[in-house]
Amino acid sequence: MNIQVNLTENDNKLKGDIHGEIDAHTAPVLREKLEAYQAKEGLNAELDLSGVDYMDSTGLGVFVAFYKSINAKGGHLKLTGLSSRLKRLFDITGLGDIMDIEAAVGKGGN
Amino acid sequence: MPQHIEAQYQEILNEYVKKQTEQNLYVGQNFSRQLILENISPEEVISMHKAAIGELYSDLPDVVWHSFDFLIEMMINYGLALQERQSLLKRQEELKVEMDLAANVQETLLKTKLPSLDGLDIGLLSIPAKKMNGDYIYFVSDYDGYAGVAVADVIGKGLPAALCMSMIKFGMDSLNSSHALPKDVLGVINRIVEKSVDDSMFVSMFYANYDAGAARLTYGSAGHEPAILYRAGSGEFSELEAKGLLLGVSPAAVYEEHSVILEKGDMVIMMTDGVTEGRTEEGFIERDVIYKLIEQKKTEPAQAIVQHVYDELERMQNAELQDDFTLVVYKKG
Numbered sequence: 001m002n003i004q005v006n007l008t009e010n011d012n013k014l015k016g017d018i019h020g021e022i023d024a025h026t027a028p029v030l031r032e033k034l035e036a037y038q039a040k041e042g043l044n045a046e047l048d049l050s051g052v053d054y055m056d057s058t059g060l061g062v063f064v065a066f067y068k069s070i071n072a073k074g075g076h077l078k079l080t081g082l083s084s085r086l087k088r089l090f091d092i093t094g095l096g097d098i099m100d101i102e103a104a105v106g107k108g109g110n
Numbered sequence: 111m112p113q114h115i116e117a118q119y120q121e122i123l124n125e126y127v128k129k130q131t132e133q134n135l136y137v138g139q140n141f142s143r144q145l146i147l148e149n150i151s152p153e154e155v156i157s158m159h160k161a162a163i164g165e166l167y168s169d170l171p172d173v174v175w176h177s178f179d180f181l182i183e184m185m186i187n188y189g190l191a192l193q194e195r196q197s198l199l200k201r202q203e204e205l206k207v208e209m210d211l212a213a214n215v216q217e218t219l220l221k222t223k224l225p226s227l228d229g230l231d232i233g234l235l236s237i238p239a240k241k242m243n244g245d246y247i248y249f250v251s252d253y254d255g256y257a258g259v260a261v262a263d264v265i266g267k268g269l270p271a272a273l274c275m276s277m278i279k280f281g282m283d284s285l286n287s288s289h290a291l292p293k294d295v296l297g298v299i300n301r302i303v304e305k306s307v308d309d310s311m312f313v314s315m316f317y318a319n320y321d322a323g324a325a326r327l328t329y330g331s332a333g334h335e336p337a338i339l340y341r342a343g344s345g346e347f348s349e350l351e352a353k354g355l356l357l358g359v360s361p362a363a364v365y366e367e368h369s370v371i372l373e374k375g376d377m378v379i380m381m382t383d384g385v386t387e388g389r390t391e392e393g394f395i396e397r398d399v400i401y402k403l404i405e406q407k408k409t410e411p412a413q414a415i416v417q418h419v420y421d422e423l424e425r426m427q428n429a430e431l432q433d434d435f436t437l438v439v440y441k442k443g
Contacts, residue, residue, distance in 0.1 A: 023432075031310070054389075056383070056387060056433070057263065057265040057314070057383060058265065058266075060265065060312075061265045061266060061310050061311065061312060062310065064309075064310070064312060064356070064359060065309040065310035068309050068359070069309060085394075092333060092334070092335060092336065093314060093333035093355070093356045094332070094333045094353060094354050094355030094356060094359075094363070095333070095355065095356065095359070097353075097355070098355065098359070098360065
């Protein structure tokens with residue numbers, strides 16, 4: 001049960017990186033941190049997930065909820081540094097087609 | 111405060127004051143458990159202590175008695191906190207009973223009947239990790255040679271997930287046909303879920319419709335774990351992929367559907383991520399492991415196969431499955 005979420009916002013640009021595991025235990029921590037920003041208009045968010053070793057469907061739910069709320073306010077969410085396992089999760093769920101995601105370089109994202 | 115307790119305390123205290131042995135301390139520890147059971151508050155314990163000391167050593171200076179009075183005051187709020195805790199425990203017990211009831215209602219409400227079709231052997235196992243199952247299986251069958259099956263996983267847990275499942279069930283019932291095509295079924299359920307649930311709850315669902323006459327399985331997926339196709343002829347496994355977004359994300363989502371014709375001994379294995387996302391100390395359980403388990407029992411009835419896969423995966427994870435586990439096997443006889 002460990003997760004580390006670092007978020008910094010500057011001029012409506014949200015930058016962040018997440019480390020650890022995102023599962024049913026840790027997802028509430030991530031959700032709470034992201035929720036602080038989701039009401040902003042036109043937020044440009046980029047989250048680096050290269051430090052995420054594991055994510056299950058609960059974690060996916062957190063990102064989709066965040067994606068939906070900032071999209072509804074004219075913002076944009078980009079997720080970067082996805083491991084091949086995470087990339088597969090986004091692809092299977094069809095989210096890879098609608099969300100802006102980027103596989104980690106050299107992590108076998110293709 | 112019952113008199114016998116006071117007398118007992120005085121005796122135990124007296125023994126300890128005379129001789130500070132482990133044994134005497136141990137008697138005191140046990141006695142304190144009894145005090146908790148009898149709902150004696152911390153401030154009452156101190157009053158009792160004060161009275162006992164008073165009887166045993168009446169000539170102590172006033173400062174000692176004042177300090178006990180002060181300590182009693184200090185403890186009153188602890189006593190209240192204890193009372194609160196006890197009423198919370200009671201409330202928790204009541205909630206547990208209600209959850210059990212709700213789980214029973216869910217089970218009854220979501221009951222589904224295995225279809226019986228010529229030439230199709232069906233195996234099914236769905237084991238919740240907690241009380242409420244976040245996985246959902248529903249069969250649609252009109253006894254006319256068609257059988258639909260929905261395998262769904264609600265992302266989000268507990269009571270809201272259970273309510274969401276009822277919604278899926280009633281959506282499927284409203285279609286009321288075992289002939290319904292996967293892309294239509296998924297489209298309808300998507301609109302229902304999208305309209306009704308909050309932003310952080312989604313459903314992945316695999317829907318397949320089997321036409322026994324033509325031995326044709328038509329399938330579609332809404333962001334669900336791909337089903338596995340086993341070909342008895344070549345002994346090979348492959349994934350039945352179909353593009354489609356999770357249910358409840360976008361009302362505009364459209365769903366693909368594909369068909370395969372099953373030959374004798376072929377199997378289609380449908381599951382939720384509780385099957386594929388298993389982890390052992392060495393890492394993730396890869397799909398190859400699941401293929402191997404199925405292969406070991408390929409000549410056995412479908413139910414024996416699902417049971418074998420479950421037993422083995424459970425064993426690998428030291429009997430601790432983290433997620434709900436659902437596995438359905440359609441085997442062409």
